[in-house]
Amino acid sequence: MNGPRIGLEIHQQLAAGKLFCRCPSELHERVRGEFVRHLSPTLSELGDVDKAARLESEKGMSFRYQDTESSCLVEADEEPPHRPDEDAIDLALTVALMLGAEPVDEIEFMRKIVLDGSNTTGFQRTALIARGGEILVGGERVRISAVCLEEDAARRVESGGCGATFRLDRLGIPLVEVATEPDIGAPDMARDAALAIGRLLRDTGKARRGIGSVREDINISVPGGARVEIKGVQELGMISSYISGEIGRQERLIGIARVLAERVASAPSGEAADITHLLKGTGSKMVSGAIAKGGKALAIRLPGFAGALGIQKDGGKGLGTELAQRARTVGVKGLMHSDELPGYGITDDEKSAIEKELRCGPTDAFLFLVADGEKGKAAIARVTERAAEALKGVPEETRDPAPDGGSTYSRPLPGGARMYPETDVPPILVTEERLKRLRENLPKSAAVRKKELKERYPGIDEQRISIAVDEREDGLIGEILERICACGAPDPKTASVVFSAVLYTPESKALSKEELTSIFTGLAEGSFSKEAVPAVIAHYAANPGATLASALGAIGAGSVSSGEMEKIISEVVAENKDLISARGEGALAPLMGEVMKRLRGRADGKLVSEALKREMKKLV
Amino acid sequence: MAIGHPVNMSYEAEVLKALDGIGARPGDIVRMEGGRKGAEGVLMPRHEFTSKDIIVVKLKNGYNIGLRLERDSKLVLMKKGIGLPERSVPKVGMSKELPAVKLIGTGGTIASYVDYKTGAVHPALKADELVASAPELADICNIDSEVLYSILSEDMTVEYWQNIAEHAFEALKGGAAGVVIAHGTDTMAFTAAAVSFMLPGLNAPVVLTGSQRSSDRPSSDARANLLSAARLAAYGDLGEVAILMHSGSSDDSAIVHRGTRARKMHSTRRDAFRTMGGEPIGTVGEDGISLTGEHRGRGTTCPELKKDMDDAVGLVYAYPGMHEKVLGASMDGMRGIVIAGTGLGHLPSKLLPSIEKFINGGGHAVMTTQCLGGAVNLSVYSNGRALARAGVIEGTDMLPEVAWVKLMWVLGQKVSGEKVGGLMASNLAGEMSERRVLD
Numbered sequence A: 001m002n003g004p005r006i007g008l009e010i011h012q013q014l015a016a017g018k019l020f021c022r023c024p025s026e027l028h029e030r031v032r033g034e035f036v037r038h039l040s041p042t043l044s045e046l047g048d049v050d051k052a053a054r055l056e057s058e059k060g061m062s063f064r065y066q067d068t069e070s071s072c073l074v075e076a077d078e079e080p081p082h083r084p085d086e087d088a089i090d091l092a093l094t095v096a097l098m099l100g101a102e103p104v105d106e107i108e109f110m111r112k113i114v115l116d117g118s119n120t121t122g123f124q125r126t127a128l129i130a131r132g133g134e135i136l137v138g139g140e141r142v143r144i145s146a147v148c149l150e151e152d153a154a155r156r157v158e159s160g161g162c163g164a165t166f167r168l169d170r171l172g173i174p175l176v177e178v179a180t181e182p183d184i185g186a187p188d189m190a191r192d193a194a195l196a197i198g199r200l201l202r203d204t205g206k207a208r209r210g211i212g213s214v215r216e217d218i219n220i221s222v223p224g225g226a227r228v229e230i231k232g233v234q235e236l237g238m239i240s241s242y243i244s245g246e247i248g249r250q251e252r253l254i255g256i257a258r259v260l261a262e263r264v265a266s267a268p269s270g271e272a273a274d275i276t277h278l279l280k281g282t283g284s285k286m287v288s289g290a291i292a293k294g295g296k297a298l299a300i301r302l303p304g305f306a307g308a309l310g311i312q313k314d315g316g317k318g319l320g321t322e323l324a325q326r327a328r329t330v331g332v333k334g335l336m337h338s339d340e341l342p343g344y345g346i347t348d349d350e351k352s353a354i355e356k357e358l359r360c361g362p363t364d365a366f367l368f369l370v371a372d373g374e375k376g377k378a379a380i381a382r383v384t385e386r387a388a389e390a391l392k393g394v395p396e397e398t399r400d401p402a403p404d405g406g407s408t409y410s411r412p413l414p415g416g417a418r419m420y421p422e423t424d425v426p427p428i429l430v431t432e433e434r435l436k437r438l439r440e441n442l443p444k445s446a447a448v449r450k451k452e453l454k455e456r457y458p459g460i461d462e463q464r465i466s467i468a469v470d471e472r473e474d475g476l477i478g479e480i481l482e483r484i485c486a487c488g489a490p491d492p493k494t495a496s497v498v499f500s501a502v503l504y505t506p507e508s509k510a511l512s513k514e515e516l517t518s519i520f521t522g523l524a525e526g527s528f529s530k531e532a533v534p535a536v537i538a539h540y541a542a543n544p545g546a547t548l549a550s551a552l553g554a555i556g557a558g559s560v561s562s563g564e565m566e567k568i569i570s571e572v573v574a575e576n577k578d579l580i581s582a583r584g585e586g587a588l589a590p591l592m593g594e595v596m597k598r599l600r601g602r603a604d605g606k607l608v609s610e611a612l613k614r615e616m617k618k619l620v
Numbered sequence B: 001m002a003i004g005h006p007v008n009m010s011y012e013a014e015v016l017k018a019l020d021g022i023g024a025r026p027g028d029i030v031r032m033e034g035g036r037k038g039a040e041g042v043l044m045p046r047h048e049f050t051s052k053d054i055i056v057v058k059l060k061n062g063y064n065i066g067l068r069l070e071r072d073s074k075l076v077l078m079k080k081g082i083g084l085p086e087r088s089v090p091k092v093g094m095s096k097e098l099p100a101v102k103l104i105g106t107g108g109t110i111a112s113y114v115d116y117k118t119g120a121v122h123p124a125l126k127a128d129e130l131v132a133s134a135p136e137l138a139d140i141c142n143i144d145s146e147v148l149y150s151i152l153s154e155d156m157t158v159e160y161w162q163n164i165a166e167h168a169f170e171a172l173k174g175g176a177a178g179v180v181i182a183h184g185t186d187t188m189a190f191t192a193a194a195v196s197f198m199l200p201g202l203n204a205p206v207v208l209t210g211s212q213r214s215s216d217r218p219s220s221d222a223r224a225n226l227l228s229a230a231r232l233a234a235y236g237d238l239g240e241v242a243i244l245m246h247s248g249s250s251d252d253s254a255i256v257h258r259g260t261r262a263r264k265m266h267s268t269r270r271d272a273f274r275t276m277g278g279e280p281i282g283t284v285g286e287d288g289i290s291l292t293g294e295h296r297g298r299g300t301t302c303p304e305l306k307k308d309m310d311d312a313v314g315l316v317y318a319y320p321g322m323h324e325k326v327l328g329a330s331m332d333g334m335r336g337i338v339i340a341g342t343g344l345g346h347l348p349s350k351l352l353p354s355i356e357k358f359i360n361g362g363g364h365a366v367m368t369t370q371c372l373g374g375a376v377n378l379s380v381y382s383n384g385r386a387l388a389r390a391g392v393i394e395g396t397d398m399l400p401e402v403a404w405v406k407l408m409w410v411l412g413q414k415v416s417g418e419k420v421g422g423l424m425a426s427n428l429a430g431e432m433s434e435r436r437v438l439d
């Protein structure tokens, strides 16, 4: 393949109990207590600690954890894991079967070392459930490499200088992970593949909804580049831009490496030079401020790197940004490099003085940063390491998605060395009987469910059912439709309106049969209009025990007299004469909105529209 | 306990035969061929609960999976494992200027290594490994470490205690500022009590510490506990045997318990240990050592080593309807018995004759209370008075297991029979108190 190779890992929270304890999978805002922990890499028999794991722990972080009503001793790492949740295992196997993947015969849970504090244990428990399978994306085959079942991490609620605060409510919620082979060749196809897998996961009826319930990791490499993982993308709509951005970044880095090779550039060597004395009287406020606080300016020469650091020909960022992001991992916020100087208050003279001090030749570049002793040295070491990687092209790494569609360096790509067996969880034999039961009860696809609902509730608007199935749980849809039919909806249109209104009202499940009946009766008697239905339902949901009269009173609804309606219409028409003469019939929609706003939903839209049309005609 | 896992990881009959057939051993790369279930990976040792016809392989992506060996599956040995290289332990340099601390390893999960390939956990066997698990020790004190054993603490015996006490004694005699004993938590309190009695006149801290999360996990409490214990041993103004463990769920504060007053009160939590019937000695936190509870300070005279014990002593827990056979078996051939009685120190009345017989035959019986709080009093109820008349010694507010350790030690001192009661009633190492206050 000549184009980019893209693979996806889709992580979906499951609506089941927590994976290794019997806490509910619910998020909480109330914090019961806090505790503080440190994590350290464990020594392995082979004497090697995973590179990513070591880097994380070098940061010397201390982590604060918040206990909630949905966490127990297991989340606090004060008790060994319990047996895995059976529903979660059934669900992961079901997803595997839906994808045509082959389940393993025995599930072995592993510990994946994660030292960023998001797991109290310092590892994430995860198991491979099945291999193989495929999904069709726009007629093209994308192979599935693995279906895994794992525990979600704790929720990061705050990040600070040398630590972070996590809430334990999310820790342990079961996640199913569907990983594809790098069969995807284009950004849009990746988005479509994510959509297709997401749809399949929702077809189980047990996918959790809401912010953060689905997260994507994207693996990207271009020919001559390297595997880079953009981790934790939450917005499906951004997938394409993350991928395009990364393809551009890798191509730029390959181009830079080619230029560096031609110049026989070598990695920076030796110690950093202290150039604080050269910047004593500098006009750069940032630099002079940091020096005044006791910081030292440390500089290194980058042999042959001139032009590689700043903005590149394609308008994209050069190596300077890459180097700065590495410095940031040890807490040094910024650096300056020769491609962007003079500038930022640094004069041409100061630049020349630094070049002279570092003995820079015409194709050499330099950079400097200001920080206190140890921190500065650590940052220079990281930057030097990154500069050396630039000679080879693209380094393998994990990156964090940025809100603007770009990404920033996060850590090296973790290796296989960080996985070892979770001996506290006994292996689980996948029996033939279990697979048979799951095969016989595979969830129906959305298309099939839509068709069934339409046949069963012919009165309800098809479009509304279609949207509902895509957006809400089947159980809820069925329950609402059942109740609406049982209450004797006056006509299909009213039933459809009420259906949508109930479905999209928070806590709509709480609406009783009596409340629904009162809405239908009220509509039939004309005591309020269809447009006021959502407000009435919201009132019912928020005020248990409310009557229709109190609801109408509270929202200021209740049918308006035809006289009042005519009055408002003529007012609006009079105020908008210019618009009507300019746009004729086309002014109906905006005026309609204005009239309905003033009527606050107290009149039937159809009647209003007819009356408005009549009034407008008079004018023309 | 994690250390128990790797013991039996070899495959059973059918699978073993197949593996032997191709000469494959855990660590080798094997391939299973047969339809879509085929897989290539490193052959793993089995978990104790792996089903009998399952082969576990580690795939390239790091995951282990279990595959059933079926009649038509074909197993191929792809490559012999390279074998595990010699484990290299980084040498931690010590500074002679810092106070000398003796670190004694006895096993437990405080210093163990994980084999990332198999997940097997191995205890630290060498002194260097013990220090390497917390290299920051070198910043605190000049550590001299020695691994005496590598056993689970439930397997401790009197001889182990004696050996530990002797090593602590020698270290202090040799000028160490203090001693740290790394120990499994299950029976740490027993060892602490034993060493307390064996080192009368103790002049420096002897600190037992351990971990509730084994050190093969990044979240282990081992490191924090070991560092705080070293700090206490090097700089604490303490002349007692103490247990140091987490004071709460956080890693930033440790609590110091008296060795004869501590009890493991939770099976899994980091703060499992509690001081019973009194205040803890103090805390060791990020802001230093704070010994606010009553305690003996450091002394200038050397302690004695009185390590003899008579292990012919039983410990029984009283319960309603307790069978004579249970009590009888606990006293048969023994020279002492400690009873964790109900309430103020009672046993079912029907057992009185057995106790009388045991005492009349020269045995010593000590009554303690299973309430764990408060003292025994054999004068309040008739059942108690009958026990007292029979010659049962009141163990006041000693913890049952501490009274048991103490009776073994008292009997080991070869004093005359009538002096045993007096010694048991004397406070030798802070194991009992004369007054109990509202808190």
Ligand SMILES: [Zn+2]
Pocket: A018, A021, A022, A023, A070, A071, A072, A073, A074, A075
């Ligand atoms: Zn829980």
